[in-house]
Amino acid sequence: MSETFSSEFFLLDGHHARRLYHEYAGSMPLYDYHSHLPVELLAENRPFTSITEAWLASDHYKWRAMRWNGVDERLITGEGSDWDKFRAWAETVPRTLRNPLYHWIHLELQDFFGIHGTLLNSHTARAVYERCNRLLAGENFRPRALLERMKVRVLCTTNDPAESLEHHRKLRQDPTFQSSVVPSFRPDRALAVHDPAAFMRWISTLENRSGVAVRDFDSFLTALQKRHELFHEAGCRISDHALEDPGPESYEETEIEGIFSTILSGAAPDPSSARKFRTCMLTHFARMNSRRGWAMLLHLGALRNLNTRRFQELGPDSGYDAMGDRPPARRLAAFLDHLKGREVLPKTVLFNIDPRQNNLFVSIAGCFQEGPVPGRIQFGPAWWFNDSREGMIDQLNALSSGGLLSRFVGMVTDSRSFLSFPRHDYFRRVLCSLLGQDMASGIIPEDWELVGGMVEDICFRNAERYFGIPAAG
């Protein structure tokens, strides 16, 4: 069978790439500072029922590929049996050639299940299915074990301010568990005032969780500040925000009180007021982050739920999102300038959805750098639709030519699956391949300490220093 994707040389063309990978990158632990893993699964630590659950239950990347391949929705999100769904997926896999999925899933089969030299397709589907299911039933394939096997030193989950942090507490109480699993503070719902009924339900949870009755804008802020503090105590050092557009709208604090009263009364604010409210809230979150030394992750530009029929049937995060393309330069710069002008610009990581805007994002990040934190404004890793070999190369090149690659805090999984950690390995191979080629062709010097040190920094140490998340235990 094929030697393709064997872990030793995969993507590593030439001596320099291999040495960078095997002597520097390969041995570093993982620092996964942005993930959507459900922390309750780690807390409960039950085995997976099948590879179908582990792979296909919530992975909209795979769903999109199956739909593109003409698979019936019944075998994607519908009532099909575990085996039927797996088979439909296995038939799709050869059709994903050159899509990152093709690499990801074969790396996962190797790294977790020891399946080398077998390509998944309709012929191999049954054997792979049975082997994976057998292994998944064992002790070594429970969620915590998967993290430890992959040397995940830090994992940041994504959590609403009104969420309980009991699962994180439970994990901290396990002295044998080697990974720091900490929450990220994701207050998107605090901005979602276009749907007053949903907003009020969320306010009610927030009140219960914080012990603060939300009667006006002041008490709303107090409740959020209490949660921010509690998240900090739980090891959180990151707030995370998904925005199509960060454009600031000028506002007076006094206006905001009136707008918030309107919202509390159950009415949606007009669009301009909603934008003012959003800017004001983001400014408050930036201030909290600045005070506690947190970083602010901005996930910018995605368009969501574009297929209305399917959204009505399946809800969000079902594979009906796309890249947006509103020209962001003026608004993004104005937003950062707004925060800088108020002295509340925290460390910030910019995630960009449209790869053609990479160079532009880097040029804007460069306008807000200042000591003493190196790389204070980060150009984040290749995100979502860009999470491919080509997308990573584009991100690395844009950051290199317009900024300082050496200060990059590196890759994240951004995934809902416990089997996605090999994406870090994938990134490291791409990084080492790029730098190895540069060394081989004399574009960068053959200085192993310099280049190898940079590789280690990007794989782990930069993130460790930048985020300052306390170690496990």
Added chain:
Amino acid sequence: MSETFSSEFFLLDGHHARRLYHEYAGSMPLYDYHSHLPVELLAENRPFTSITEAWLASDHYKWRAMRWNGVDERLITGEGSDWDKFRAWAETVPRTLRNPLYHWIHLELQDFFGIHGTLLNSHTARAVYERCNRLLAGENFRPRALLERMKVRVLCTTNDPAESLEHHRKLRQDPTFQSSVVPSFRPDRALAVHDPAAFMRWISTLENRSGVAVRDFDSFLTALQKRHELFHEAGCRISDHALEDPGPESYEETEIEGIFSTILSGAAPDPSSARKFRTCMLTHFARMNSRRGWAMLLHLGALRNLNTRRFQELGPDSGYDAMGDRPPARRLAAFLDHLKGREVLPKTVLFNIDPRQNNLFVSIAGCFQEGPVPGRIQFGPAWWFNDSREGMIDQLNALSSGGLLSRFVGMVTDSRSFLSFPRHDYFRRVLCSLLGQDMASGIIPEDWELVGGMVEDICFRNAERYFGIPAAG
């Protein structure tokens, strides 16, 4: 003389690329599902008067290159003699180095005229001119023979709904002619209501052709439906639309009747009404296409006739068009969602003019895929200004990393010249080169059945299955 551009190895770097091309791609017939060839020339099948007529009479790609090179317009579209024009072009050719024209014309000299190892320039111009003219006078260089020599199995021309299909009929009656030449349904003039006089002249032709008197919106639709049906009988399976922007405008069917009455009365509708009318018409065309299983080709984003002086002198399609850059994401998604919401979203091929939007187009296509048709929403081939080696690589990479390359329906000539078919060969070399490199470097497995099969699918079989155009005879 130079071995450059010899047909055996050109663009095929390494063993894998060559084997993919020679064992898989090279032998496939051509499926040219979008072309601007004038069908009357095929029907008449007269020989060309000269290589100047065949190459330079209507090719605005070459005109642009000559203008860029400082050639006087007299020798481009003006009164210059055939030889003077050819000489001016031959002097321009060496100046087009690295432009796709340089490759195209040398491939055409090889494949049609057997001229190998000669580069066209001022020194070789006379000999090339005479050889080509001598050959073009012969039986084997008449239009139908050119198609057969290039193994064109299917050719879709581009036709207004009010056009007679007599030439297509005549071709079908030639039992010796091996190619299926079928019309595409291109109703751009049904949307061109900004010029009421021209619109009314077109309506009059439509009435004559359809036998339906257009008295109101209903009878207008009836006339178009009759033509759609007749096109179907002539083997047509494609409607084709050129739009700067597909953005839908909400409308009520009842409004449209009023708007159409205004137009019939000879007045141009206001811009908002024009957009409503356009959306409504596109929805009707989508519905007709859905019912008959046709595909809808959307050519999006071009800006036309930007040089007013030259447009006044030379008319449209004279080389004064450019890429547009209106951010299309929201409007394109909304348009597809509009059709999907009415259950009239047909198979759709999206042609994108601005290469920086490739990834975005693929991400939007991915939101509207569903079975049972694989690749229901296609990301079309590198179009117009992107029809270069680099443009094709970009298109293939964007489709690969964001969708399923394996389901791609492949290349078209999109040309007005009977000598352009080697562009398919050019595309195949680029495709095989890309996949061959991937195989050689272990990015895709060295599985000849898998990769070779995908090559054959993309070169011919995917289009054959997807469009379902009936075979010749």
Added chain:
Amino acid sequence: MSETFSSEFFLLDGHHARRLYHEYAGSMPLYDYHSHLPVELLAENRPFTSITEAWLASDHYKWRAMRWNGVDERLITGEGSDWDKFRAWAETVPRTLRNPLYHWIHLELQDFFGIHGTLLNSHTARAVYERCNRLLAGENFRPRALLERMKVRVLCTTNDPAESLEHHRKLRQDPTFQSSVVPSFRPDRALAVHDPAAFMRWISTLENRSGVAVRDFDSFLTALQKRHELFHEAGCRISDHALEDPGPESYEETEIEGIFSTILSGAAPDPSSARKFRTCMLTHFARMNSRRGWAMLLHLGALRNLNTRRFQELGPDSGYDAMGDRPPARRLAAFLDHLKGREVLPKTVLFNIDPRQNNLFVSIAGCFQEGPVPGRIQFGPAWWFNDSREGMIDQLNALSSGGLLSRFVGMVTDSRSFLSFPRHDYFRRVLCSLLGQDMASGIIPEDWELVGGMVEDICFRNAERYFGIPAAG
């Protein structure tokens, strides 16, 4: 020590690239048609006080890198000593790996200071500092000597119409000085009517310099025309304009008189009037340029002074600018069409800030080409944030596939530093590497006269023919 960046083979991979560089590109003199060098330094010709002055006093590229690296502003633009600033820069240098700065500064250390095989970092900082300072004190390192050493045949500085040209005159009077140093006409302040006080101060200088009292729009034009003529006599053949957006606004000449009266009265015009005034002025400059055979350089799309706090502290050109992203297609085409419609479209060089718009710019340039000048509308070289190996490759590829690379007028330094001329050499290596690869892989023919001739044209001869700047002496 490392052989990296040794001048013989650096960036030149393979036989073809090396031969193109060493036999064709390397021996050509420099034609630097756009630079921000202060001509008074050339006129005075005093030695530099230190490498810190020569490198760090005004180079916002280096400042941005230092800020990204977390360096305190005191050591960038503040009160730090020359040595402390240099040390902070030297510590930053290894962190710029893969940024063009890393290549630029090592080429400069080689080409000017004979430092080969030493990489600048904290360990080598002291020795490099002392060697450079020692050399800079000598006769051979005065400004004029630096130009001559680099074989700068033509240098165009950037000058306001109200500037005296006495320094240029002084240089012309030095019969031993080999370089033609001529002004470019940069009338940005003639459009800067948003700040009436500053505008009126500038008008006053213009009056003094031109000897024309500006009482109304007519006399304003007269004053500018006089300066345009005087610049022409000083060898100037270029006007240069920095615009975020060239979009034309329709206007009547009579309106402009009223708008200008308003401005003269000390009031800022409303935005629409300001746009009309701008369009009118650019039209007048285009007309002057057309009459005298000048070229018009348009630097389009940059956003400036995005960090308000820093702008207040440090002023413009301090490293707080970024790429803009307003979709330019319609407005740029409309602007060129506006000039073409009035028969005042001069030779034009379009500089594009956002690399994703390269292909689009080329497609628009192609709509306005016409003889007899080859490449009348130029797609300018990789500019500012794009001035990297990757950015240059993108620019060359976009120009190649959409236009005629062979007619390209080549690279500029666009720099404020006398040590930046090796950027021409860097460009030449990139160009030869790209063409050499194409030759090696059969993408272009192995025709040395054809390809080598094109290299020489792009390095020097095209610019010499296109701009027609009179030779020194």
